[in-house]
Amino acid sequence: MIYDVLVIGAGGAGLSAALSAKEEGAKVLVAGKSYPTRSQTSMAQGGINAVLSENGDTIFSHIEDTLNSSAGLADKRVVEYVCKEAPKAIKWLDSIGTPFSRENGKIAQRKLGGSYAPRACYAQDYTGLKILHTLYDFSIKEGIEFLDESFLLNLIVEENRVKGATFLDIKTSQVKQILSKSVIVATGGYSKIYKDFSTNSSHATGDGLSAALRAGCRLSDMEFIQFHPTALKKSSVLISEAARGAGGFLINQKGERFVDELLTRDEVSRAIYNEIEKGNEVFLDIRHLGKEFIEKNLPQERKLSIIYEGVDPLKEPIPIKPAAHYTMGGIDVDENLETSVENLYAVGECANAKLHGANRLGGNSLLEIVVLGKFAGKNAAKSAKGSVVEDKFYEKTLMDANFIKGVFSFPNKIDFYEKRDFLSKIFYRNVGVYREEMGLKGVLSVVKQMQRELSFMGIKDKSPLYNTNLIEFIEFGNMIELAETILVSAISRNESRGAHFRVDYPQRDDEKFLAHTVTWKEDGVLCADFEKVKN
Amino acid sequence: MKIEIRRYHPHFEPKSIFMSYEIPEGLTLLEALEHIKSKLDSTLTFSKGCRSGVCGSCAVRVNEKEVLACEYRVKDGDKIEALKASEVVRDLIVDMKKPLETLKKAKSYLLEQNIVSMDEEDEKMTKKQSDCILCSSCYSSCPVFETNPDFLGPFALTRNYRYVVDKRETKKKEKIEAILQNGIWDCTLCGNCTEVCPQGIDPKTDIMMLQSWATKFGYQNPNIANFGSFGLDF
Ligand SMILES: Cc1cc2nc3c(=O)[nH]c(=O)nc-3n(C[C@H](O)[C@H](O)[C@H](O)COP(=O)(O)OP(=O)(O)OC[C@H]3O[C@@H](n4cnc5c(N)ncnc54)[C@H](O)[C@@H]3O)c2cc1C
Ligand code: SF4
Ligand code: SF4
Ligand code: FES
Numbered sequence: 001m002i003y004d005v006l007v008i009g010a011g012g013a014g015l016s017a018a019l020s021a022k023e024e025g026a027k028v029l030v031a032g033k034s035y036p037t038r039s040q041t042s043m044a045q046g047g048i049n050a051v052l053s054e055n056g057d058t059i060f061s062h063i064e065d066t067l068n069s070s071a072g073l074a075d076k077r078v079v080e081y082v083c084k085e086a087p088k089a090i091k092w093l094d095s096i097g098t099p100f101s102r103e104n105g106k107i108a109q110r111k112l113g114g115s116y117a118p119r120a121c122y123a124q125d126y127t128g129l130k131i132l133h134t135l136y137d138f139s140i141k142e143g144i145e146f147l148d149e150s151f152l153l154n155l156i157v158e159e160n161r162v163k164g165a166t167f168l169d170i171k172t173s174q175v176k177q178i179l180s181k182s183v184i185v186a187t188g189g190y191s192k193i194y195k196d197f198s199t200n201s202s203h204a205t206g207d208g209l210s211a212a213l214r215a216g217c218r219l220s221d222m223e224f225i226q227f228h229p230t231a232l233k234k235s236s237v238l239i240s241e242a243a244r245g246a247g248g249f250l251i252n253q254k255g256e257r258f259v260d261e262l263l264t265r266d267e268v269s270r271a272i273y274n275e276i277e278k279g280n281e282v283f284l285d286i287r288h289l290g291k292e293f294i295e296k297n298l299p300q301e302r303k304l305s306i307i308y309e310g311v312d313p314l315k316e317p318i319p320i321k322p323a324a325h326y327t328m329g330g331i332d333v334d335e336n337l338e339t340s341v342e343n344l345y346a347v348g349e350c351a352n353a354k355l356h357g358a359n360r361l362g363g364n365s366l367l368e369i370v371v372l373g374k375f376a377g378k379n380a381a382k383s384a385k386g387s388v389v390e391d392k393f394y395e396k397t398l399m400d401a402n403f404i405k406g407v408f409s410f411p412n413k414i415d416f417y418e419k420r421d422f423l424s425k426i427f428y429r430n431v432g433v434y435r436e437e438m439g440l441k442g443v444l445s446v447v448k449q450m451q452r453e454l455s456f457m458g459i460k461d462k463s464p465l466y467n468t469n470l471i472e473f474i475e476f477g478n479m480i481e482l483a484e485t486i487l488v489s490a491i492s493r494n495e496s497r498g499a500h501f502r503v504d505y506p507q508r509d510d511e512k513f514l515a516h517t518v519t520w521k522e523d524g525v526l527c528a529d530f531e532k533v534k535n
Numbered sequence: 536m537k538i539e540i541r542r543y544h545p546h547f548e549p550k551s552i553f554m555s556y557e558i559p560e561g562l563t564l565l566e567a568l569e570h571i572k573s574k575l576d577s578t579l580t581f582s583k584g585c586r587s588g589v590c591g592s593c594a595v596r597v598n599e600k601e602v603l604a605c606e607y608r609v610k611d612g613d614k615i616e617a618l619k620a621s622e623v624v625r626d627l628i629v630d631m632k633k634p635l636e637t638l639k640k641a642k643s644y645l646l647e648q649n650i651v652s653m654d655e656e657d658e659k660m661t662k663k664q665s666d667c668i669l670c671s672s673c674y675s676s677c678p679v680f681e682t683n684p685d686f687l688g689p690f691a692l693t694r695n696y697r698y699v700v701d702k703r704e705t706k707k708k709e710k711i712e713a714i715l716q717n718g719i720w721d722c723t724l725c726g727n728c729t730e731v732c733p734q735g736i737d738p739k740t741d742i743m744m745l746q747s748w749a750t751k752f753g754y755q756n757p758n759i760a761n762f763g764s765f766g767l768d769f
Contacts, residue, residue: 034582035631037669038590097645097703099665102658123665129589130665137644137694148631171624201584237587304587307606308563417573460577465544466625469577 002391003029004384005377006180008152008165008208011039012128012366013348014186015135016373017380018144021184024381031147031167031178033203033471036136040188040201040349041369044128045240045300046112047120048093048370049363050086057117059083066364069114069264070357071498072514073221073533077335078354082364085371090121093370098134099123111245112362114264120363125240125300128366147178151471152187152207153403155215155344156396162344163389165211166400170471173464175401177394181384182343184376185212185331186369189349191225193479193486194324195424197432199231199238205475206482208350212331213481217339218520220352220531222329222482223490226360226499227433229268230284231323235308238325239284239301239318241265241362246297248286251317266359266433266499269322273433276321283317322433326365328356328499329489332518337376343383347376354516358498407470410458416476419450419457423483435490436503444487450480488528489517536560536611538567540579543623553614564604564615565593568627580626588733591670594618595627601672601731618675620688634674637687642713643694646706657702664697664741666734673728673738679721687718689728689738696741699748711749719745720756 005021007014010032018030030036051059062083067074090107094100100123101108111118123130139146151168156177164179190206191198198204213219229250230239244250244261250268251257252275259271272282286294286301291314294302298313305311305318330352337345337353347353348369355368426446430439454477461469495509496502515530538558543551556575558567565586572579584590586605593604596616621629638644673689680686687695692714699710719742728738746756 034584034592035635035669038582038584038592040585040590042590042668043585043587091650095648095650095703097698097701099658099661099701102653102655105652105654124662126589126666129668133665133667133669137638137698140639141642141644141646201590202586203584235586308587417577421573461580463544463546463578463625465546466580466628468580469572 001179002389003027003178003180005182005184005380006031006164006178007184007186007377008032009039009186009188009348009350010036010146011186011188011348011369012041012132012135013369013373014184015132015139016370017184017186017347017377019135019139019142020374020377021381022142022144024378026381026384029145029147029178029180031150031152033149033151033170033207035148036139036146037133039132040204041132041366042129043201043238044366045125045238046242047110047122047127047363048090048131048366049115049119049361050090050121050367051083051119052087052090052107052109052121057119061116062086062119065115066355066361069359069361071359071508072510073354073357073498073516075335075354075534082355082367082371086367089367089370089374093131093134096134096138099130110242112241113244113262113268114361115363122242125242125298131366131370151474152211153400153474154211154396155183155341156394157215157341157344160216161342163394166397168404168474171466173404173467173470175397175404177397179389179391181387181389182345182380184380185344185346185350186348186373187350189327189330190479190482191324191327193424193483194427195420197236197424197428198324199228199236200325205479206350207475207478208346209331210478210481212339212344212346213485213521215344216341216520217344218332218518219485220329220332220516220518221358221489222485222519223493223517224328224358224499225324225486226265226326226328227269227322228325229265229272229322230320231325232305232309233319233321236321236323237304237308239304239320243284243286243298243301246286246293247289248284251283251285252280253283264359265362266501269433270501272320272322282320284320285317286313287315287317324428326360328352328358328360329486336379337372338379343380343387345376345380347372358500407458407473408462410455412458412460413456414453416457416473420476420479423447423450423480427483431486431490434501434503437491440487440491444484444491447480447483447487451484454480484526485519488526489519492528492530493517536609538609538613538615540626541614541616542579542626543617544625558609562609564595564597564602564607564609567609568604580628582628589668591668594670594672594675596675601675603670603672603733606733618671620675620677620680621671629671631671634671634688637691638694640713641687641691641695641718642710643691643698645698645701645704646709649703649705651702653702660700660702661697663736664693667693667736668734670733672731672733676727676731678725678727679723683717683721685717686721687714689742692718692722692745693736693738693741696745699745707748708752711745711752711754714745715749715754719749720758
């Protein structure tokens with residue numbers, strides 16, 4: 001069986017892509033390591049940006065806000081395309097049944113940080129959940145074919161053209177190949193390198209990016225990682241920006257406000273980090289918004305705070321800290337979302353379409369996954385048309401099967417779970433809201449050591465049946481591969497811009513660094529360079 | 536403190552046993568499972584994702600009641616098991632294939648794309664039902680599966696209802712027709728599903744509402760109709 005379009009990842013980006021590829025008449029398969037509705041997209045609370053009427057807000061200011069936040073690293077054409085398509089995307093989501101919140105007969109909108117006007121459409125504080133489930137329901141209606149619990153190992157590429165991908169069938173630990181004329185990687189971001197210091201789902205291990213890197217793709221702007229200012233102190237579970245958008249205060253234990261709550265995320269995160277470094281505790285205070293308002297508009301935030309922090313925000317301020325939240329960097333794609341490998345596309349948080357640049361505006365990534373997801377699906381379906389893939393057993397599949405067999409016999413002398421925890425801690429400390437050359441280089445040498453030790457690690461569970469120990473080990477391998485690209489990029493960028501703040505180079509330096517950091521592999525060795533921003 | 540987990544592996548003998556683990560105080564069940572996996576026993580197998588109650592990955596049964604592992608605080612002596620009514624793959628993991636197939640059968644989607652003007656009242660009609668995270672807790676709690684494995688089950692019916700009452704849905708009758716067989720009339724209205732739903736959804740009431748929609752379209756409860764004819768014969 002050879003598919004026209006293989007979509008890897010079943011979050012909002014993957015489902016949007018699959019639906020539009022199918023609409024173009026393509027034979028589509030969506031493969032994912034979990035089940036579609038378990039994707040991280042379900043976690044988005046705040047909203048999805050779109051200017052629905054030019055009454056007070058304008059598409060022009062959506063473009064401006066996005067560009068401002070991007071600190072020079074967004075591609076203006078991409079930003080314009082996405083902002084202009086935004087109203088259509090909301091209309092489409094509405095037409096397939098998304099239960100958006102309403103106000104006076106219209107889709108309700110609220111203001112998120114960094115935005116000029118109330119522009120984020122929402123579905124109470126379950127925006128991502130409701131969009132994802134509606135996309136899933138619609139996919140069932142359209143007869144989209146799913147392959148769940150299948151873990152992407154590698155992309156199959158010959159003569160710089162994609163032929164399909166290899167997967168680990170999680171239920172059996174068998175390696176299989178799936179062939180397709182076009183492939184779309186939509187596997188989400190890599191914030192989970194920060195593990196307990198990240199708001200993300202445990203699935204956000206960047207598998208698609210490292211597979212792409214190994215397949216010859218370029219990764220770009222990997223050092224740009226957005227920290228969300230308001231994650232719960234104990235668990236890093238996110239308290240959405242909607243809380244600040246609605247007028248929530250940030251205070252320390254003395255009850256003092258210390259920052260304008262509606263500044264961009266990186267500015268607010270740094271201000272909070274400073275307070276904590278000073279020995280203060282930081283809280284999000286929404287008590288003054290009132291019971292009725294909170295119950296109607298922020299029930300999810302209240303519930304999370306009670307369950308995970310033991311604090312009822314109606315009565316007490318919520319203890320918080322900044323945590324890794326969104327990864328701007330990704331698989332480098334052109335304006336059609338194609339990677340440097342032919343017929344291989346990437347979209348959503350795993351890709352760098354240059355929409356967010358050095359910092360993402362809240363509410364723009366749900367928008368990206370729908371608008372660019374659809375665009376990627378359409379383009380992939382088109383390029384599948386002229387393409388042929390030979391129906392044979394590919395070398396890569398055999399190599400991967402052998403690799404998996406090998407992992408079962410790794411000696412397991414070093415515990416990778418301990419290393420994974422350690423990695424997350426040194427990343428939060430040294431590759432967090434503040435960075436500086438010495439620290440970055442130190443972490444790089446630790447990461448390289450971990451890469452060398454990988455084959456001394458391995459798994460304790462030797463059963464081929466649904467082996468999550470094996471899955472977590474492969475995910476760890478992917479994360480230390482990506483960790484190197486993040487560090488090399490962060491070390492090269494001797495300036496501060498957007499989410500990347502270098503204590504030793506606190507100024508933005510457009511002369512040298514109005515450029516994308518690009519990393520790729522040659523014969524297994526990581527290379528890095530800068531590429532001037534086109535505009 | 537100690538908790539017990541029912542381990543299951545089809546290739547082992549015995550296939551299923553309770554094992555006891557010592558864990559620190561004050562953890563959510565998901566944190567406890569992660570603690571066991573990374574520190575005590577790497578073979579323990581379970582699902583996870585958001586760890587904040589929205590992705591629906593982590594539902595299990597604690598002392599025979601369905602909960603989300605990530606929202607539940609562990610107590611000493613708790614007994615943890617996999618969900619019921621679906622095939623257990625290994626330990627706490629069940630195969631979601633069969634439960635998810637009910638969504639297609641129940642046509643739980645908008646039958647035709649449509650845009651109509653909606654206000655807050657219209658939004659309210661489907662607000663609760665569309666909070667569903669497909670965790671399958673309700674499915675596990677439902678007694679009907681013991682006698683009828685083809686029953687559509689609570690979440691698919693709730694989702695069907697969510698679209699039936701959606702103002703954008705124009706083909707309400709076709710929707711109702713999808714859930715007559717192995718659907719609304721097979722429910723015993725026991726209320727288990729409503730009791731366990733972590734999202735506070737009330738599938739039982741939704742099913743009752745669907746029954747009255749069905750009656751409105753001229754369909755009758757076949758069980759009651761039987762009694763009727765029995766009565767005449769008598
Ligand atoms: C707590 C939280 C709140 C957020 N709130 C907002 C918000 O209000 N507004 C906004 O715009 N954005 C928000 N975001 C960001 C936004 O939700 C994400 O960027 C977006 O949903 C990413 O979608 P995606 O489809 O690219 O990836 P995901 O939804 O992460 O999906 C990735 C898919 O790939 C699959 N996958 C991963 N690895 C593999 C592999 N090896 N093999 C096979 N499949 C694999 C996964 O199973 C999953 O199906 C939030 C993020 C978080 C964490
Ligand atoms: S209705 Fe409730 S219990 Fe059932 S799947 Fe949905 S969220 Fe889970
Ligand atoms: S009320 Fe009906 S659907 Fe719900 S658990 Fe009981 S029998 Fe099953
Ligand atoms: S981990 Fe997502 S619901 Fe529990």
